[in-house]
Amino acid sequence: MYLTPDEEKLMNGERGPTYQKAIEILAALGDIYGADRLIPIKSTQIAGVSYKTIGDAGLEWISDLKGKVVVPSILNPAGMDMECWREMGISEGFAHKQQEIIRAYEALGVRTECSCTPYNIFDDLAGFGDHVAWSESSAISYANSVIGARTNREGGPSALSAALVGKTPNFGFHLDENRVPVISIYVEPELHDSDYGALGYIVGAMIGDKVPIFELISRPTKDELKSLGAAMAASGAVALYHVKDITPEAEKYELPPEKITIEEKQIQEIYKSPYLNKGSDEPDLIAFGCPHSSVPELENLARLLDGKKVKKETWICTSRIIKDGNSALIKHIQRSGAKVFCDTCMVVSPASEKFKCMMVNSGKAHKYAPNLCGVKSILATTEKCVEMAVSG
Numbered sequence: 136m137y138l139t140p141d142e143e144k145l146m147n148g149e150r151g152p153t154y155q156k157a158i159e160i161l162a163a164l165g166d167i168y169g170a171d172r173l174i175p176i177k178s179t180q181i182a183g184v185s186y187k188t189i190g191d192a193g194l195e196w197i198s199d200l201k202g203k204v205v206v207p208s209i210l211n212p213a214g215m216d217m218e219c220w221r222e223m224g225i226s227e228g229f230a231h232k233q234q235e236i237i238r239a240y241e242a243l244g245v246r247t248e249c250s251c252t253p254y255n256i257f258d259d260l261a262g263f264g265d266h267v268a269w270s271e272s273s274a275i276s277y278a279n280s281v282i283g284a285r286t287n288r289e290g291g292p293s294a295l296s297a298a299l300v301g302k303t304p305n306f307g308f309h310l311d312e313n314r315v316p317v318i319s320i321y322v323e324p325e326l327h328d329s330d331y332g333a334l335g336y337i338v339g340a341m342i343g344d345k346v347p348i349f350e351l352i353s354r355p356t357k358d359e360l361k362s363l364g365a366a367m368a369a370s371g372a373v374a375l376y377h378v379k380d381i382t383p384e385a386e387k388y389e390l391p392p393e394k395i396t397i398e399e400k401q402i403q404e405i406y407k408s409p410y411l412n413k414g415s416d417e418p419d420l421i422a423f424g425c426p427h428s429s430v431p432e433l434e435n436l437a438r439l440l441d442g443k444k445v446k447k448e449t450w451i452c453t454s455r456i457i458k459d460g461n462s463a464l465i466k467h468i469q470r471s472g473a474k475v476f477c478d479t480c481m482v483v484s485p486a487s488e489k490f491k492c493m494m495v496n497s498g499k500a501h502k503y504a505p506n507l508c509g510v511k512s513i514l515a516t517t518e519k520c521v522e523m524a525v526s527g
């Protein structure tokens with residue numbers, strides 16, 4: 136891969152070992168994937184934040200870096216609510232390590248908001264056609280598909296390297312030819328709410344990392360698209376999808392001849408669960424906000440919980456900026472006894488591991504809860520989740 140004279144200087148260590156390591160990582164990726172050069176990026180979103188996932192080795196790696204990011208950069212969710220971690224049942228030891236991780240990123244100039252929906256809290260991160268380097272799979276999917284920005288599936292180290300250098304190797308989804316859909320997905324039933332998570336759960340498992348184009352008879356909201364993309368990235372590795380007449384690049388493409396049809400009964404199958412049978416463990420955690428809840432999603436939950444009291448542990452995960460900016464709405468939700476947590480989620484926090492069975496309205500959380508938290512999972516609509524939360 137071609138490096139400019141300034142990039143060569145970084146490679147030769149003229150600005151110190153951190154920048155040298157960063158450009159080595161980018162150049163190695165570029166060489167592996169056949170990039171011609173590095174291209175400037177508008178922002179990064181950096182995964183590898185929860186102490187649960189990166190442990191002491193990750194903390195040490197980040198703490199040893201000395202430099203400053205040169206583009207707006209934001210963190211993925213951490214392993215706990217940075218303020219209400221005691222309420223989550225997080226230990227002092229874990230909290231201390233998590234705080235160290237956040238401080239290490241802060242020292243590098245990274246914004247310490249921990250969110251998988253950065254597009255809902257900052258306007259300066261990604262617009263149509265912008266090149267970015269994001270690393271949380273649902274955020275990647277949203278950036279590529281709903282915003283029309285361009286990002287590869289970055290790992291934490293490659294996103295942080297891109298943040299330090301302000302560039303990323305030019306390959307994969309940065310190039311027009313790799314954004315073309317190769318499979319059509321025709322969806323027969325009308326969908327709403329968590330049906331989109333169920334659809335993503337099914338389609339991701341079927342198509343792996345292919346780029347699909349959907350033909351839908353219903354018109355999804357942005358939150359429903361968020362849910363669809365998150366689930367497809369979890370059950371498969373879909374980083375970009377199009378929806379005919381809806382997503383920004385879809386009109387450029389013909390429908391590819393390879394076609395899958397999704398029927399109503401396939402969607403309903405995902406909602407069926409052996410854990411709802413009598414004698415089985417009942418859900419003991421009801422969790423919303425995967426990906427992090429938007430304001431309209433919080434408003435919907437406030438409406439559904441209005442005048443009710445939850446009788447089961449109920450979590451709603453969102454971004455701190457959204458919580459702080461909507462205090463009346465948050466108080467309305469909290470009156471029901473539901474807990475609103477920020478900076479973290481039911482998957483990346485160890486706090487969910489003490490539960491036996493989680494009920495979620497997210498296809499992504501439904502996929503990950505058993506594998507990453509060791510907790511059984513039931514997928515249900517938002518309304519059914521609220522019904523379960525308030526039932527005795």
Ligand code: F3S
Binds near residue numbers: 211251273424499503
């Ligand atoms: Fe976000 Fe956690 Fe889900 S990081 S996408 S809420 S698994």
